[in-house]
Amino acid sequence: MAEPFLQLSNLTKRFGEHVAVEGLTLSVPRASVLALLGPSGSGKTTTLRLLAGFDKPDRGTVTVDGQDVTAQSPAARRFGMVFQHYALFPHLTVGENVAFGLARRGTAEERRRRVEGMLSLVDLEGFADRQVSELSGGQQQRVAVARALAPEPRVLLLDEPLSNLDPSLRERTRRELRAALEKVGITTVLVTHEQEEAFALGDRVAVLRDGRLQQVGTAPDLYERPETLFVARFVGRASVLRGVMTADNRARLEGGVEWAVETGDRVAAGTPVAVVVRPEAVRFAETGVAGTVVGCRYVGARALFAVDVASGTVEVEASVRAAHVGDVVHVAAERALAFAEEAE
């Protein structure tokens, strides 16, 4: 991994009794994008505000390029921020918004050219004299990005950058945003509660829960090798069945069938475990866990079947004609993960 450019060390923030962020340590290499992913209340927005300097951490530090900026004011630390609702200045034109951070920098002509350059980066050439209120949601989002990038910040922060857009616009805007970030080559931290967004925009994704870091890694890391039950369930689709470890790498599900399972740390025999399987890693078989098909949902050309078994409900991805609601079937796992119960 490249030398970390942005380093968060042991960041902690409480609001009264409520612990928003606890002992968060993360590093972001230069010019890479880190996505903070988590459900609401997981502390991701607080983390972003600590990075921007709008809130001060109770403990811990933020360093950029080896320089401690924890005590610096938001104005001094040169981090660009794109707000969830954009926070464009309604009384200024598009161009004036983008130029806001360029105060007294260079000549008027240089500033004008910089504004034009930024607007063309986000595909809005010629929009400088428009009123902000004339723009569509997607255009406003791009102006917000241009405004944040114009003063050449050291780090770019994005707060739920796509949440305010229509679903139909999101995918395109996401591609354009990704392209713009790559073109500028800026170190970026973004916050999102949508995993698709996190994986599409982030080089790496950090999963947060209750203010604590669960795991940080690339998409395959998180999907294939989740380190906690929370990550396994939060990232991708997963079914959770109850069971007990019988030996290394074997667990017996409630109802009697034993499956081969992978565990992170060694889990002793006799420990109650949560067995996690992905829909695409289970299949209907002649033998295996017996159950009844209780639901069927079409997903493209395939279908997700919900099967009630003794130890819970398992989702099976199969061709649409593989089973029908009411069928009694057997389910076998190609790959299963087990987490000791207390990990939850």
Added chain:
Amino acid sequence: MTKRPRGVLLTLLLVWAVVYPVSLVMLDSVHGRAGWTLQHLQAFVREPTEWIALWNSVWIAVASVVLAGIVGVPLGFLFERLRFPGRRILGALVALPAVLPPLVGVIAFLFLYGESGFVPRAIVTVFRLDESPWRLQGAGAVLLVHAYSMYVYFYLFTRAGLAKIDSSMIEAAHSLGCGTLATFRRVTLPLLRPQLAAAALLTFMTALGSFSAPYIYNFRTMSVQIVTTKLFGNMQMAVVETTALAVVALAGLMLLKGRAGARSVVALGKGTAPSARTLSQPVARWGAAVLGWVFGIVLLLPHLTLVVMSLVPLGTWTTQLVPPSYTLANFGALLTEPERLRPLVNSLWMAAAATLGALATALWAGRLVVQRRASLRSAIETLVSVPWAVPGTVLAIALATAFSVNAPWVGRWVFLGTALILPLAYLVRNIPIAAGSVLAGFRQLDPSLDEAAASLGASRWRTLRLVTIPLLRPAILAGGALAFATALGDFVTSIVLYTFETRPISIEILAALRAFDVGTAAAYGVVLMLISAGAMVVGTRR
């Protein structure tokens, strides 16, 4: 970064300018030259005229609320719910009383309905009477002026309340079997309650502190009593009277505020208010229109009277029905004679200074109040609204007491008798006016705009100058205009605190009136009216 609590300086400043003087007056009422004493309180309690004055203040305030409600609420319904010919023009006329400063309204009524006013003269001529059928004096006269100037609160609050009521609630009541009257009684009125309570509170406090009308119409309320006692030089008794009025005002405020808050109604959903209904029957339509126009003319008469009177040369109008000759000389004199120009200039600069000070205070308070971290925000919110609950005479006596002693180590300087005291008084009275508007503006601002500016490297001042103030401009203009007009027309604090050098317009109007120079008095009144109207136009323009 240090964790110094924010807003300490502003809190201290507000306490010093508002709470401290009033507290000093209250202390002085039980403190004489020889130390603590109840002697002055006893003297007050034993004096029947004091009790009468206090009682007069209270019942006039209550009666004003009732009268203003009787006029204002139906008018609010009429203009919000019914469509009739002339509704638009009349809707604009309804705000007319607001451009008459208290003293100016009072003298306009005097010229119109007073013993030698236009209306009695007309009646005397038509019915061939020997003398005026009435004298514009006492409680009746005071209530007439109060109803005229204060119904606006009920009118505006009723309209605002009606505009917020979701029409689906009315429809729901109808579909549940309620008739029009039952719906009004069981749905509309309860939903309007918070607005009506707010209007009642505003009217009560204004009427309780009212000074111009009872002073000119010779009706002894506590406000008048305080000023008279002070003018006779009995400062010790004036201090006790002031304390009594302050206590009554505070009690009234808590009583009414408690009632208003006890059952505040929260509307669910965001429906639209029912649109105005066009009256279908021609009789009803034209009835409403005639009623509306008669009312409009009654509203406009004081203004017209003032203008006519300002054109009457000194000593030319004696027994005729209308003045025999007209001239612009009264206005000419205002501008050309230095001693007549001086009050104008005084009022303008003092009102301007007080308004700027109040706006700066309001902006300062607004910034702190919207910040999550400011620990003193609720204290600041309360402090900026306190002067509103302090009757003008109370504030004037309080400032006169606090700032007639030189003791810098306890925050007291001699301002009384200097050019500083009146701007300070105006400023304190302007703070709630400016803050009401500016704080509301701040609450509507998206806090992330501030953060966006900061993250783009803007300093606090740059953010204030380029983002906050431009976005708050409508609120600043509205609050500033209202504050300026109020300070410009102030009479009640001026009469206690003025010096000859710094006398404002209202004092000069009173002097002209005493010298029977009604033309000059009216000319000053017209100038005040025009500047107030101009300020209103500026303040309401978006």
